[in-house]
Structure formats: C-alpha cells, structure tokens
Amino acid sequence: xxxxxxxxxxxxxxxxxxxxxxxxxxxxxxxxxxxxxxxxxxxxxxxxxxxxxxxxxxxxxxxxxxxxxxxxxxxxxxxxxxxxxxxxxxxxxxxxxxxxxxxxxxxxxxxxxxxxxxxxxxxxxxxxxxxxxxxxxxxxxxxxxxxxxxxxxxxxxxxxxxxxxxxxxxxxxxxxxxxxxxxxxxxxxxxxxxxxxxxxxxxxxxxxxxxxxxxxxxxxxxxxxxxxxxxxxxxxxxxxxxxxxxxxxxxxxxxxxxxxxxxxxxxxxxxxxxxxxxxxxxxxxxxxxxxxxxxxxxxxxxxxxxxxxxxxxxxxxxxxxxxxxxxxxxxxxxxxxxxxxxxxxxxxxxxxxxxxxxxxxxxxxxxxxxxxxxxxxxxxxxxxxxxxxxxxxxxxxxxxxxxxxxxxxxxxxxxxxxxxxxxxxxxxxxxx
Numbered sequence: 157x158x159x160x161x162x163x164x165x166x167x168x169x170x171x172x173x174x175x176x177x178x179x180x181x182x183x184x185x186x187x188x189x190x191x192x193x194x195x196x197x198x199x200x201x202x203x204x205x206x207x208x209x210x211x212x213x214x215x216x217x218x219x220x221x222x223x224x225x226x227x228x229x230x231x232x233x234x235x236x237x238x239x240x241x242x243x244x245x246x247x248x249x250x251x252x253x254x255x256x257x258x259x260x261x262x263x264x265x266x267x268x269x270x271x272x273x274x275x276x277x278x279x280x281x282x283x284x285x286x287x288x289x290x291x292x293x294x295x296x297x298x299x300x301x302x303x304x305x306x307x308x309x310x311x312x313x314x315x316x317x318x319x320x321x322x323x324x325x326x327x328x329x330x331x332x333x334x335x336x337x338x339x340x341x342x343x344x345x346x347x348x349x350x351x352x353x354x355x356x357x358x359x360x361x362x363x364x365x366x367x368x369x370x371x372x373x374x375x376x377x378x379x380x381x382x383x384x385x386x387x388x389x390x391x392x393x394x395x396x397x398x399x400x401x402x403x404x405x406x407x408x409x410x411x412x413x414x415x416x417x418x419x420x421x422x423x424x425x426x427x428x429x430x431x432x433x434x435x436x437x438x439x440x441x442x443x444x445x446x447x448x449x450x451x452x453x454x455x456x457x458x459x460x461x462x463x464x465x466x467x468x469x470x471x472x473x474x475x476x477x478x479x480x481x482x483x484x485x486x487x488x489x490x491x492x493x494x495x496x497x498x499x500x501x502x503x504x505x506x507x508x509x510x511x512x513x514x515x516x517x518x519x520x521x522x523x524x525x526x527x528x529x530x531x532x533x534x535x536x537x538x539x540x541x542x543x544x545x546x547x548x549x550x551x552x553x554x555x556x557x558x559x560x561x562x563x564x565x566x567x568x569x570x571x572x573x574x575x576x577x578x579x580x581x582x583x584x585x586x587x588x
Contacts, residue, residue, distance in 0.1 A: 219459065223466030227254045227275045227299065227307070234282050236291060243340045244312065245303070245332040252307035253337060256287055256297040262377075262584065263296045263345050265338065269356025269383070269563075270480070270530075271416075271445045271469035273306050274299035276355070276563050279463050286353075286563065286573060293577055296345065300337050302329045302361065304415070305470040322414035325479040325492050326357055330364025335372055342375060351580055352379045352518075355563055356449075356530060359384040363489070366518070367511040376518040378547075378583045380576055382562040383531040384522050386513070386542075388480065389487040390534040395448040399481030408474065416472040445469045445560075450529045452558035455565040464564070489513065489539075513542040521548035521579055523572055525557035548579055 222230060231238035231254070239255040254274045266277050266287060277287030277299050291297045301307040303324060314321040341350055354362050359381040365372055388396060399407060411417065445468045475492070482493050491508040493499065503509055520543055524536040533551065540549055552571055554561075561568060 216459070219462050222279065222281070223462045227273065227278060230275065230278050231256055231287075234288070236282075236288065241340065241344070243336055245336045247328070247332050248312040248314075249303040249308065249333065250310040250312065251303065251333060251337065252301050253340065254299040254301070254307075256291040256299075258291060258294070258296040259345075261294055261296040262351065263298055263341050263347060264290050264351040264353060264580075265298050265300060265341060266290075267300045267302075267334065267352070267354040267358030267361065268305075268470075269354075269358050269559075271448065271472055272355070272357075273467065273470035274301050275306075275467040275470070279467050280457070280460055280564060284457075284566075284569075286568070289569065289573060289577075295351070298337075298341050298350075300334070300358075302326075302333045302357075304473050304476070306467075307470075308333075309471070316415065319414050322473040323475065324473055325476045326360050327364055327479070327491055329357075330361035331368045334361050334365045335369055338372060338375055349375055349377045352376050353382065353576075354379070354384075355382040356385055356559065358382075360386065363513060363516060364511055366516040367513065370512075370515040370517065373515070373517040378519045378521065378580060379516075380521045380523070380579070382523050382572075383528055383559045384524065384536055384539055385531050386489040386511075386539045387487065387535040388484040388530070389538070390532045391484050392529040392532060393448050393450070395444070396480050396484050396530070399477055400484040401481075407478070411477060412474050414474055416469075416474050416477050448530070449559035450527070452527060452556045452561050452565070454556060455554070455558065455561040455567060457564070457566050460564075489542075513539070514544055516543050517545055519545055519547045519583060521550070521576070522546060523550050523552065523562065523576070525552045525554070525559070525561065527556045528559045530559050547583070550575065 222233075225233060228238045228240050237257040239257050241253040241255060243251050243253060245251065252274075256278075266274070268274060268276050277297075278285040282288045287297050287299060304322065309316050311321055316322075338350065338352075342348065352362060354360075362379055362381070363386055391397065399411075479492050483489060486493070488510055490510040491503070493508045494502060496506045499506055499508055522536060522540060522543075524531055524533060526533060536549075540546055550572075552561075554567070554571055557565065557571065562572065565571065
C-alpha cells in the first residue's frame with residue numbers, strides 16, 4: 157500500500173511541474189496516466205472522460221437520442237405532460253424546475269444528488285424512472301435543479317466565467333435553492349404542503365434548510381431520504397477521501413479552481429480502484445460520478461450507459477466538493493471551514509458551527525444500503541440518532557445495493573420504490 161501511495165504522490169508532483177502528459181507510471185496493479193483523453197460535449201457542457209467513451213453505432217437509436225435530450229424533451233418524448241419552470245433565488249441564482257404536470261394532485265418535489273440533475277428521475281425511461289412512477293401513481297411531480305448544474309447555470313449578475321458564481325457549497329443550496337423551489341411549487345399549485353424525496357446531496361440540503369430555516373418543516377408532508385448523507389466519518393468514496401486528505405493547492409490543480417472540472421489525470425488516479433478485468437465498459441471507469449459513489453454490477457443496466465454518460469456528471473463547484481471532503485475529515489456535520497481566521501470573522505468562532513439537526517421536525521423516512529460508499533450504514537445510524545422525527549428506517553435487503561441503485565437500479569421498484577409509495581399514502585391523511 158505504501159508503494160501505491162508513493163506513486164500517487166510522485167504523480168501529483170509531476171502534475172505540478174507539467175511533466176505528466178503522455179507518460180505512464182505503473183507498479184503491480186496500479187497504472188496512472190496511461191490513457192489518452194478527449195472531452196466530448198453533452199447538453200452544452202464539457203466532461204473529461206476516457207477516450208474509449210463513445211456512443212457506439214450499434215446502440216439502440218432511442219438510447220442514442222435520449223443521451224442528448226434534455227429533461228423536458230425526455231418527458232415529452234415518452235408522452236408525459238412536460239413543463240419547464242424558472243425561478244430566482246433571493247441571492248440571484250436562476251434555477252430551472254421540471255414538472256410532470258398533474259394539476260390538482262399532491263405535489264412531490266424530487267431533489268437530485270451530487271453531480272446530478274433532474275434528468276436522473278426520468279432518463280431510465282417509463283417504468284424505470286421514479287419520476288414517471290410517481291406520476292402514474294397520481295402525483296404532481298416536480299424535479300429540482302440546484303445551482304451550478306446543467307440546468308441552473310445563470311445568475312442575475314454573474315456568468316459561469318466569474319469566480320463569484322461558483323462561490324457556493326451545498327450550504328447555499330439548502331439555505332436558498334430549496335426554500336425558493338418549495339415556495340414556487342406551493343404558490344403555483346395553491347396547496348400548503350408537499351412531499352419531498354431527496355437522493356444523496358438532496359438529503360443534505362434538506363437538513364440544512366431545516367437547520368437554517370426551520371419554518372419550512374411545516375410545508376413538508378413527509379421527507380424521504382434515499383442514501384441519506386450528513387455524516388461522512390465512515391465514507392468509503394475514494395474521491396471524497398482524497399479531497400479530505402490532500403493539500404488544497406494540489407487538489408485545485410486536479411479538479412479546477414472554481415467549477416468542478418476534474419482533469420484526465422484525476423480520473424486516471426481512481427478508475428483502477430473501482431474497475432477490474434470483469435468490468436465490461438470503460439464508461440464506468442472514467443465517469444467521475446461512478447468514481448465518487450462506486451457501482452453495483454448486478455443493478456446497473458449497462459444498455460443505458462450512453463444515457464447516463466450523456467447526463468452525468470451534471471456539474472458542481474469545487475468549493476462544494478471540498479465541503480464534502482471537510483465533512484469526512486472532521487467527522488461532523490457542519491458549515492464550510494474557511495480556516496480559523498476567516499471562520500472567526502464569518503462565524504464568530506474558530507471552528508465552523510454544526511448544523512442543527514434537531515430542527516428537522518418534519519416526518520422523515522430513511523432508506524439506505526449496505527454497499528453504499530457515500531452513505532454507509534454506520535453514518536446513517538449516526539444521522540438517525542440525531543433526527544427527532546424519523547418514522548421509517550429501512551435497510552434495503554440486497555447486500556450489494558449501492559448509492560446509485562436508489563435511482564437507477566434495475567430492481568429499485570421491487571426493492572424500494574413500492575415501499576416508499578405505501579409510506580407516502582400512509583402519511584397523507586393530515587394533508588391540505
């Protein structure tokens with residue numbers, strides 16, 4: 157293990173000097189920087205991926221098309237009532253909200269996870285997307301997009317070329333984006349409460365909203381957390397652990413100073429960790445979302461990989477990624493650490509303040525998996541003990557169920573979603 161770490165350190169030093177291009181370093185089963193990279197563009201953004209990643213000519217034309225369609229067009233293509241909505245946060249970010257419209261029905265807000273977008277709820281297609289399933293079960297489905305992702309890259313004052321645009325973490329999403337989104341939905345529908353379903357970071361921002369604006373708990377019928385994240389003490393994600401341990405200057409060289417745009421060398425460092433000789437396709441090994449969360453070979457529909465690659469990763473800020481690394485390093489659930497001097501100036505304390513999980517008064521259901529790198533059972537148990545109103549805690553029976561299986565898993569409906577729908581109905585008696 158020490159030899160492998162030495163190679164990583166050496167490689168990072170070479171990065172600083174710019175000598176890494178075109179070379180290959182190997183020792184045993186570790187090979188770094190041995191792949192040529194290109195940067196294809198999907199949905200108007202560039203994503204650094206392995207040169208082997210391409211949509212093959214023999215891929216189903218429907219899947220090829222879906223890899224390029226945006227969320228609105230995907231919904232419309234499959235015959236569902238699609239709507240685009242735009243809202244402005246109180247700090248000037250312009251967010252896109254997608255809707256599968258069923259006027260008069262109970263609204264459900266779906267909030268995507270890290271490096272993801274609203275497309276995640278529908279891109280697997282009818283019968284395989286939670287967004288479609290909820291609509292078919294009689295709900296009015298709204299899908300959020302937080303600042304910085306594919307659909308929310310505008311600000312009233314700044315462009316994405318300004319550093320100021322990217323000066324946010326998931327703290328600002330919870331404090332500004334989600335409250336603004338909830339208010340927009342309730343004002344548009346005329347109801348007083350909605351269901352909330354969050355995946356991964358979509359749960360983080362809910363806890364933060366509760367901590368900073370606890371009055372919003374009265375607007376939520378039931379919060380359902382898929383792969384819920386708050387504490388990252390036992391996190392096994394190699395990307396998050398790397399961000400927690402390595403010096404900031406080296407990290408910025410690898411992932412970008414403002415927008416999270418991981419360099420090809422960064423991808424190379426981690427692709428061998430999750431890929432082996434049984435991995436059929438390189439799309440998995442070179443997509444940063446899989447490098448961050450891992451994957452479950454049995455639950456991943458490989459036929460749909462072109463669609464996944466076309467929509468993910470959907471964007472994030474470097475500061476946002478650093479914040480996840482900080483949570484891993486500290487073991488707590490707290491605000492961004494600016495360093496002791498700036499912390500004292502901003503917070504009035506040397507250490508950043510912890511979030512107030514006791515403010516999460518809404519009913520909460522937690523669903524988690526045994527093979528989840530970002531939300532392992534130990535950390536979910538820590539969260540469970542801090543939340544005051546957990547009405548359901550369910551460990552998915554499949555021992556290999558992974559972080560992404562909650563939204564993309566082949567058997568997600570049978571293993572989890574049907575249970576979620578039943579719990580939603582059980583808690584709707586007190587609504588509106």
